Amino acid sequence: MKTSISKAVAPVAFVLALAFTLLLHGAVPFWGTPTLGQAVWTTGFSHSFVNHGLLPYAYDFGAPAPASIAFGLAGAYPAALLIALGMHPADAYAAMVALWLTVAFVSAWWLGIRAGAGSVKSTLAALAWVTMPVIWAHSGYSMLSTGIALLPFYSLAACMLFLDDVQGSRKIGRALLYLSSCLISVFMDGYSFMMFAMGSSIVAAYSFVMNHSTRRRLLTYSLPVHIAGFSLAYVLFALYIGKPSFGAAPLDFFRGWGADVTFFLFPTQGIHWMWDTLGLSVPRSHRELFGDSSVWKTTYLAPLLIAGLLGWLFTFSKSRIASAALIIAVAGLYLSLGPSLKFNSLVPQEIIETGVNMQHMPAELAIAPTGSALLSEHLPGFKNMRASYRWVALAAFGLWFLLLLWLSKAETLGARSAAAILCLAVIGSNLPHPQRYLEIPASNRAQFKAIDTMLVDDMREALQPGEQIAFLPYRNDFLVNYLAPSVPIRTYNIGGDKNLAMARENWPKTMRQFKMNKVDPAFADRLLWLLAQGEADAVVLPYIDMLWAAHAWPGGKIHQKQVQPAIDRLSATGLVDIDTREYYAVVRLNATARVLGQTALQAKLRQTLCLPGFCVRQAASSNAIHSRVGRLSANTLKSDGRRGFLVFGPYEPVESGTYLLVVWGRAPVPAGAWVDIVSSRGSTVHAKFSVPRTASRPDNILLEEKVVFDEAVDDLEVRIFAEEGSRIAITGYELRLARSGPDKD
Template sequence: MSTLLAPATVMKVFLLLGMHPADAFSSTLALWVCAGYYAAFKLARQLSANANVATLLALLWFSFPIVWNSAQYSHLHFGFCALPVYVYAAQLLADTSTTPKRTAIVSAGVYFTTVVIAVFTDGYSFMMFAVASSILFLGQFVQNHDARTYILKFVSPVHLLAFASAYVLYSSYIGQSEYRPSDLDFFRGWALDLTFPFIPPKGTFWIWDVSGLSAVRNERDYWGDASTWVSTFMLPLILAVIYGSFKGSRGRASLGAFWAISLFGLYMALGPSLKVNSHRPDGAPRGMPASAASFPTGNAILSKHVPGFKNMRASYRWVALTYLGLWLALAYQMTNQQKRAGREDMLVLLAAIALMLPDLGKHIQNKMHQREMFFAIDRDLLKPLASAVTPEEVVLFAPSGNDFLANYLAPALNVRAFNVGGDKNVEAASKSWPPTIVQAATKPIDGMFSKRILNALLSGDVDVVILPKFDMLWGAHYWPIEHSKGKALSSHVEFLKSQPFLAVEEQDHLVIVRLSDQDGIFSDEKVSSMCLPDRCIEEQDFNPGKYPSQVGTIQNGVLYTDERRGYLLFGPYNYIRAGSYCIRIDADLDRAAGAYIDIASDNGATVLAKFPLKVGSDRSSLEKMLLSLDEPAQRLELRIFVESDTKLALRSVQLKPTSSEITCAD
């Protein structure tokens, strides 16, 4: 739900100036931080805080865990750093009721530009911008009778036009109106537990650790991950707001919009179900099923049906709105101009900042280590790859996934990669990939993995396939990293090395595979003898993880019926090119009882052929069946349906090309 296009555009300028990518990223982030700090300061001053208090209030924003702990998610970090900018732009637009018409038009232009920048920075903070600004404008309309005409006739149209335009621009850029939403279990798992804002987790906030007031939390015992409890601790801010409420120097009515922003953020952060010190049972997934929840909050209707809301699956991140609303309320309350009261305010703010900061020594040391890690990646991956690939070649890092590291390596090498990073990007991009790339990139390392790689190369859709021995997501976070895929890849690498028409270079962390530059080293006959994924299906030695089944049991690699009605097997959802094919089944069939095999495509939507299973004189082998495809089949599967009284033991199933269009030829 993000592109990071706006920061990336600035990074591009720094890269053109000769900066290293790590420094270009840091410099761009520094600009966003400076803009956020300036906007927070101006907001505080606009709310009548004096300069010293406003300076600390701006610093307070960046001490919030939701801001500094979001650094592991680049788009989110940029967005949360810029939230004060978004609110300041909204305040400028709303406050121009008392300023000249020319100033109002300038403020509208600033607001429109800010909205567009926000949508091309981060989706979460963009949605929060929409909610916060809408509440602020509504509050202004309700409280300020003199401004109602201005809000209704000028601010509201500008507001709606800005967000509608941003949505259209974003949809046009990504080529679709929205992403496929996640299951509500994810929303529940990554939602706020009501104990998290009040009890800090151990090992994060140094003052609380030293005082012994932090609690042990880990991903084994709690739903979601560590970000849900590290990012949401806000007790010091709550105490500061309580302190401010006792000052009582200004009317309470003006605080209504700020409280509304805070409460709405809290409500959405709770997710679809309420959690109060909720623990995850042993072996349960990180996503929280409805059966494990106490009672619903009612916001599932937004998370399930409303555009924008239904893509904000990490519910706890809504707590940034709670921080924002409380921060605005605190800034509004700290307006006493008496010197003594000003000093008290500053002491309260300094205490709140200190109580929400991590161990700064460790934090800075960790950032320095990450920069060193960046240069280690250059040394260990980028430099060896530069000698193995040629600029402008088309490459594929396989299998694909959240391979963010490829997003750095590919442009640094000046090659064109199919890999696009996050899961939503892969989902969108794969719709335009050639079928051979879809199969090679999106399927796991299984028995057919090396043949899918070979098929992609033979098709000419890719020049080089790179097989990382490590996880491309976590390799971008922690380097060096263990070779978690090395063992699974080893047999496939040996197979690829054995092919005389392939050139395979094995490096310390990667394996580079391309077609050999020797002409005539392979022939159509040799290729056709291989069971390549776009022209052949060959399954045997069944196991539950390799070939799905609705019914039946597996013993010693053989799939047996078990007196249940349903599909004994289905899959593997391959792209198969047009042509004539022979289906061979090796099985023992003692009783057919209405069983049949059919061949379907497009996730079962189109049945291409259907053959009844018959008991023959030789029960150890079933009759061969001919399949003709006039055009390529997408996501083809072989399905064997059995009745409860069918008796069948399946050893293997094959779909292979045949030269005959009349019968299966051996």
């Protein structure tokens, strides 16, 4: 009777637990979306894949080169298949997350079945895993959350490879499962890929040391598959993104993003429903802590830590894998601390007042080094785990596995009851506030749909399909990922710091000359030149922030005042039409400019604009003017009587041709001072002139000379050298192209 009741309850409990899992994570298509910003970013890639025959590259943004997605292809591609079947991107993203969460839940449940826990206990353990804050509190980091959730799936593949003694075709099947797991992991998220690599390596090493009878099988079968799986995954990922790895962060970043020991022990206020209700959570803020909020929102472990340690205590003599799980947990905790030990380490007030980057933590502010700096600085893979605290996911998995073993190995009624109660306590401790899964996912989906109706539809009226567009000034433009394939247009812009860095390497010269998030004095001129060269059919000047509007639509028109002077300057040229919309303005060449033709228009602009490539102009007060023996006063750079360079820089590119150099200022006592035009860091001298003695002239011109460049240079430098006792005052200079190509005189 008891067995039949258990058989009836088990499938119902499984379905209800899985349904609650999807609700908790907001992964319910047609009702909610787990997150907004990353969903918009990821499905932009998905939509672009669909637009171009489901090739795994984005051709609509990040132009001119095809853009590979820096992480999360294992999420973006399934979402693309769903979009191709007609699902809205918001629902495709939710369905994709639901798919991988189901794989994670079933894998955690199956680990319990393998351990002998039975279906109901395995369901309880699986629910404890998928409710971990290190999973759901990372939903805003997209595939990081999904990758961490899949640790039981990766572990299941590792257990089958290293612990099971199988023969024949079953060996081939398990090898293929392991290889597939490695590929899914590397294309899901780099952090969980490293956790998988480390955790499975610990299991392999532990099995080799502790079980003599399996060494031959490990050496001839399991380890070769293990090495081949991770090697193949790395090579394919490197080929896909076009580089062996992304650049490593400085050690101070690892330190700032390391977990404080108190984060493990005391929950953060506003995160966990139970602890907030009991009044036992701790307020924490980015105003007093290093890193960002994810460091202290995702790392609370106390109940799981107790349950895991008790699990090991009661099972290490009964399970050959219990101590390996403990080693995995300890390794994860250790690495999550980062290079330095912190215990309630707050940012000193003097650092807060300076406004210094609090994502970086100096070594002297920590209690002591942990020793992991050697790994973070020198070991491949570990060098890219810059958010050190995320290793806590590996610790959480090791502790959870020990709890699972306790559930499965407990023999007495008291032990079984204690394990079950602790598992329920872990689940209760894990849960966020109800609005986190009852209200926010629906709001995310509503905002996602609003982007369609309020922005995409409007852009379809303002822009033509297939046009080459530049969004300026460029930023980390998350929203562009979604807009470009939806309109559809082709744009240089792209969201994601890694993707932006890769795309910028291939941008045309004028596009690269724009400064990220800045409207400088040359912005409007540079924009006009971009259009005149035909490198963009139109330029969009967003009023909204294309990063934060993707996270909370629409987020306010915070950049409208920033771009308005450029709009006024462009309008005054009489060469452009400006279409002012609700959230942006579109700039195009007008009929007058088009009638001139590209060649004549460029010739006209060369006479009036001063842009890198054919003109260098610097005022004495400019940050690009460097000086060793001058002092700036009233926008004039005056020599201080010492011998040395009064002016040097700005190291800008110029085309070949004949140029006119004009220096403004006066030199009542030049005392042998001179001006030269150099490149290649001073090793190539293109021209050199003596500074004439001059009093103040009405036009303030100190020097006016012709300079010829037989070929283009990359780092032009204008230098003014003052001898000892020189009295020179410089207000600025200009080097402008007078005639293209080599001088014919």
